[in-house]
Amino acid sequence: MSILKVENLHFSYGKKEILKGLSFSVDESTIVGIIGANGSGKTTLLKNISGYLKPASGNVFIEDRNIRDFSIKEKARYISYVPQDMEYGFNFTCFDIVMMGRMPFLKRFQWESKKDRDIVKKSMEMTNTWQFKDYKLSELSGGERQRVYIARALAQEPKILLMDEPISHLDIKYQIEILSFVKDLSTKGILVIAVLHDINLASQFCHEILIMKNGKLMDLGSPNKVITPESIKSAFSIDVELLENPNNNIPYVFAKIG
Amino acid sequence: MNLKKSICFTTAFILLVLVMALAISKGAVKLSIGEILNVLRNSGNDTNKTIILDLRLPRVIASAIVGMGLSVVGAFFQGLLRNPIADPYVIGISSGAALGATIAIILGFGLFGINLAAFVASLITVFIVYAISKAGTKISMTTMILAGTAVSAFISAIISLIMLLNHEEFNRIIFWTMGGFNLISWKSLAFAIPIIVIGALVMYSFSRDINAILTGEEVAEHLGVNTERVKKIIFIAGSLVTAASVSVGGIIGFVGLIVPHICRIIIGADNRILVPFSAIVGAAFLTFADTIARTILIPTEIPIGIITASFGGPFFIYLLINDKRKSEGMW
Numbered sequence: 272m273s274i275l276k277v278e279n280l281h282f283s284y285g286k287k288e289i290l291k292g293l294s295f296s297v298d299e300s301t302i303v304g305i306i307g308a309n310g311s312g313k314t315t316l317l318k319n320i321s322g323y324l325k326p327a328s329g330n331v332f333i334e335d336r337n338i339r340d341f342s343i344k345e346k347a348r349y350i351s352y353v354p355q356d357m358e359y360g361f362n363f364t365c366f367d368i369v370m371m372g373r374m375p376f377l378k379r380f381q382w383e384s385k386k387d388r389d390i391v392k393k394s395m396e397m398t399n400t401w402q403f404k405d406y407k408l409s410e411l412s413g414g415e416r417q418r419v420y421i422a423r424a425l426a427q428e429p430k431i432l433l434m435d436e437p438i439s440h441l442d443i444k445y446q447i448e449i450l451s452f453v454k455d456l457s458t459k460g461i462l463v464i465a466v467l468h469d470i471n472l473a474s475q476f477c478h479e480i481l482i483m484k485n486g487k488l489m490d491l492g493s494p495n496k497v498i499t500p501e502s503i504k505s506a507f508s509i510d511v512e513l514l515e516n517p518n519n520n521i522p523y524v525f526a527k528i529g
Numbered sequence: 530m531n532l533k534k535s536i537c538f539t540t541a542f543i544l545l546v547l548v549m550a551l552a553i554s555k556g557a558v559k560l561s562i563g564e565i566l567n568v569l570r571n572s573g574n575d576t577n578k579t580i581i582l583d584l585r586l587p588r589v590i591a592s593a594i595v596g597m598g599l600s601v602v603g604a605f606f607q608g609l610l611r612n613p614i615a616d617p618y619v620i621g622i623s624s625g626a627a628l629g630a631t632i633a634i635i636l637g638f639g640l641f642g643i644n645l646a647a648f649v650a651s652l653i654t655v656f657i658v659y660a661i662s663k664a665g666t667k668i669s670m671t672t673m674i675l676a677g678t679a680v681s682a683f684i685s686a687i688i689s690l691i692m693l694l695n696h697e698e699f700n701r702i703i704f705w706t707m708g709g710f711n712l713i714s715w716k717s718l719a720f721a722i723p724i725i726v727i728g729a730l731v732m733y734s735f736s737r738d739i740n741a742i743l744t745g746e747e748v749a750e751h752l753g754v755n756t757e758r759v760k761k762i763i764f765i766a767g768s769l770v771t772a773a774s775v776s777v778g779g780i781i782g783f784v785g786l787i788v789p790h791i792c793r794i795i796i797g798a799d800n801r802i803l804v805p806f807s808a809i810v811g812a813a814f815l816t817f818a819d820t821i822a823r824t825i826l827i828p829t830e831i832p833i834g835i836i837t838a839s840f841g842g843p844f845f846i847y848l849l850i851n852d853k854r855k856s857e858g859m860w
Contacts, residue, residue, distance in 0.1 A: 323750055347753030358745050362798035371741050375753035379734055427752070 273332075274299040274462050275320065275431060280329035282312075282319055289315045291486040292329070297479065299430065302457040303464045303491075304473035307483030308507050313466040314355065316483065317433045320464065322346045333431065347375035351424035355435040355466075357416065359408035365419045366404040369395055372426025394425040397452065413440040421449065425456075432456065434465040438472070450476040474498050474521050482506050498522045537796050538806060545593070545813040552589045552820040553581060557827055583715075590722075591713045592819040592833075593812035595778040596788075598725040600811025602767040602774075603785030604792070604804050605732050608739040609763050610670050616786040617771040620677035620764070624684040625654025626775040627706045631688050634702055635695050643705070644717050648776040654680060655768040668760055670746075707832035708779030710819055721773040728770035729808065735759055736800035743798070783837040784815055787845045794848050814841070 273296035282290040289312045297303055305313045318324040320331055322338045331338040333349055341349070351372070372394065373387040395401040398418040408416050417440050424432055437453070438446040446469075454476050457463045464481075467473040473480055474494035482489040482497060484506050490497040503511045503524060514523040554560045558580055567573030568581045602617040610619065618624075629650025633643040658680050662673040692699055738759045741749035746756050771785075788811040789803070796806050818836040825831065 321751060323747060343750065343755045344753035347751060350751070352748075352751040354745070354748060354751075357748070361743050362793060363740070363744070367740075367799060368744065371744065371752055374737060374741060377737075379737075 273297060274334055275464075276332040276335070277320065278330045278332070280316075280319055280331065281327045282315055282324060283327050284315075289486050290319065290326070293486075293488045294329075295481070295488055295491050297462060297464075299462050300457055300460050301462050301478045302454050302476060303462070303479045303481055304477035305464065305466045305481045305483060306468075306470055306473055306506070307489075311483040311506075312486040313483055314435050317352070317435055317464065317466060320431075321350050321352050321433055323352070344375050347427060349429060350431045350433060351427035351429040353417075353420050353424045353432075353434040353437055355439075357420055359411075359416055361409075362407060364405050364407060365395070365400060365411070365422075366391065368408060368419055369400075369404075369423045369426050372423040375427060390428065391422075391426050394422040395419075397425060398422040399448075414442060414445050417441060418445070418449070429461065431462045431464070434463065436466050436468060439468060446472060470498065470503070470524050474523070475516065475519075494521050498524065534796055534802060538809070541806060541809040541813065545809050545816070548813045548817045548820070549589050549593065552592075552816050553585045555820055555824050556580070556585065587713050587715050587718055588710045588819065588823075589816055591710045591718055591777055592816045594718075594722055594725050595710075595774040595781065596784055596811040596813070596815025597808040598729055598770045598774045598811075599781065599785035599815075600788040600792075600807040601729045601732060601804055602770050604789035604800065604807045605735075605739060605763050605767055606785075607789055608743050608800060609760060610674060611743060612670075612674060613790070614786070615674070616782075617767065617774070618681075618780070618782075618785070620673060620768070621654045621658045621680045621684070622651045622768060622771045623775060623780045624681040624688070625651035626772065627702075627780060628654075628684050628688055630705050630779075631691050631702050634698050634705065635691060640712055640714065641717055641720075644720070644776040648772045651772040651775060652768060654684065655764070655772075659764065667757055668764075670760075704832065706780050708781035708834045709822065709830065709832050710778055711823070711830050713777060717777050721777045724773040725770050728766040728773070731766045732763055732770070733804050735763060736804055739763070739800045740798075778833075780834070781815070781837060782834050783841045784811055784818075787841045788814055791845060791848060 276296040278294050280290050280293045281288070293316065305316065307313050315324065319326050322331070322341065333341070338346065369391045370383060370387065373383055373390065377383065392401065395404060398421050400415065400418045400422050403411060403415060403419065408419060411419065417437065421437065438449055441449060450472060453463050453465065457478070477494065479491060480494050480497050481491045482502060489506055490502055498513070500511050500513055503509065510527040511524045512527055514525070515521070516523050550562060550565065553565050554562065560577060560581065564573060564577050565581060568578050599617050606615040606617060606619060607613060626647040629646040629648070630643050633646035638646060658673060658676045659668070661676040662668050664672070692702055738749065738754045741752045741754050742756060742759065750756050789807045792803055792807040792810055796802055815837070818840065819833050822833040822836045823830045
């Protein structure tokens with residue numbers, strides 16, 4: 272069963288049409304990397320999948336149930352979202368921030384239980400942020416903050432984890448660490464969809480690559496199938512050459528310059 | 530809740546009780562604690578009874594409840610608008626109330642009529658600001674602050690014009706807008722207290738949602754918070770609380786701005802703890818300020834707004850200078 276099915280999705284900001292009819296479906300236990308030029312609609316697609324933006328037409332189905340039929344709270348029990356830019360100028364500890372991930376499971380007057388605290392601790396240990404639990408977000412570096420927000424998304428125990436450029440603030444060590452770790456998550460039954468700028472990291476870590484072009488789905492499939500000089504030329508208007516990573520035969524792209 | 534927070538709450542609560550006792554005993558006639566207890570036990574002499582039950586007690590209760598209401602609304606509006614200088618008046622409530630009171634004074638309404646006019650006019654003003662800020666199904670917080678400022682400025686101009694044309698009522702209008710509890714009655718309290726208490730409790734039940742909204746509206750929505758609904762409820766409840774507070778106490782500045790900030794520095798940003806703490810501290814602070822206002826220059830009373838600003842301002846600056854987090858935002 273496909274955990275996520277997108278059907279002829281259209282979305283406009285005002286008069287500007289951003290998504291122009293996308294259809295695809297993906298299974299659980301997958302990590303999907305969305306690549307595409309700036310303005311091709313990657314973030315808008317993520318926000319339509321999460322239900323934050325309401326499509327003009329078309330549908331999103333989570334486990335065969337239309338997302339329009341979910342309450343906001345219900346959605347948050349299925350889908351968590353790590354946004355591109357996050358604010359941090361407030362006086363909450365990292366522990367408090369991650370604990371907010373338990374909100375979808377709590378009733379209005381219910382305080383967090385030991386189980387919730389355990390889940391928070393586990394999420395923070397997984398992202399290597401437990402040592403920051405008493406720190407304020409403003410005391411951490413950009414990459415550390417990113418990991419705290421990922422911990423919060425994990426505390427939601429999502430079936431679908433959406434990430435908008437999750438590694439753009441990280442150095443190479445944490446890029447690899449976060450992507451490896453996210454890939455691990457996907458093997459545990461979670462569908463991860465991440466917007467990624469680095470085509471090569473996307474190819475290395477994602478089971479499937481979704482290429483977007485002008486609000487349409489250009490291609491979706493394994494990196495070996497969809498990453499070609501032609502597809503990159505079409506999506507990004509640049510000439511590239513391909514090499515293969517000798518360890519796993521995954522394509523490696525580099526730009527032809529001059 | 531950890532030990533430090535428990536100590537903060539206990540201290541604040543003891544402070545509130547002490548301030549209230551002090552407020553009842555101080556005044557043109559000084560009353561000892563023994564006499565106060567006698568009256569509360571329904572014995573004691575009739576003069577003291579009148580002073581306590583008809584003059585001081587309603588006043589103490591009014592200042593405590595209004596202090597509580599303004600502080601709770603301030604904490605919520607600062608969180609919701611994600612703006613550290615937001616206060617209960619930021620969306621135009623005070624100017625609307627002032628216009629209502631001004632018109633009622635000119636038309637020769639009685640005291641309760643003035644209170645009611647202020648209440649209704651402030652709600653109409655908030656509704657106008659709200660309608661301006663609404664874009665489709667969503668409300669823009671930035672537009673709301675701007676619209677509140679613009680509408681306030683416009684209304685202030687109208688008030689100035691009305692005052693100019695009705696010179697004989699100039700003093701009464703000025704005194705009303707500066708705020709104070711010198712004309713408080715049980716009747717206006719019976720009207721305002723339920724609104725303030727229920728409104729504050731409704732807002733409090735959304736503390737966790739406001740915590741999430743502080744970290745970003747979009748993020749909060751992805752945590753399962755119905756942000757648009759929460760915003761509406763907080764604005765409606767907050768406007769009612771503020772309008773009721775202003776209708777009994779006039780426009781008392783500074784309480785709703787600094788009490789939440791001071792409390793945030795002391796006890797942290799979690800609204801589930803911050804809000805009740807601000808409520809107690811706000812009640813104690815305003816009761817204290819009112820006691821000073823009516824006793825410092827006996828027999829003259831000075832407007833309470835002068836006290837709140839002159840005590841609150843320097844204390845707040847002291848905390849700002851001492852707070853090590855000051856460069857990283859106050860949230």
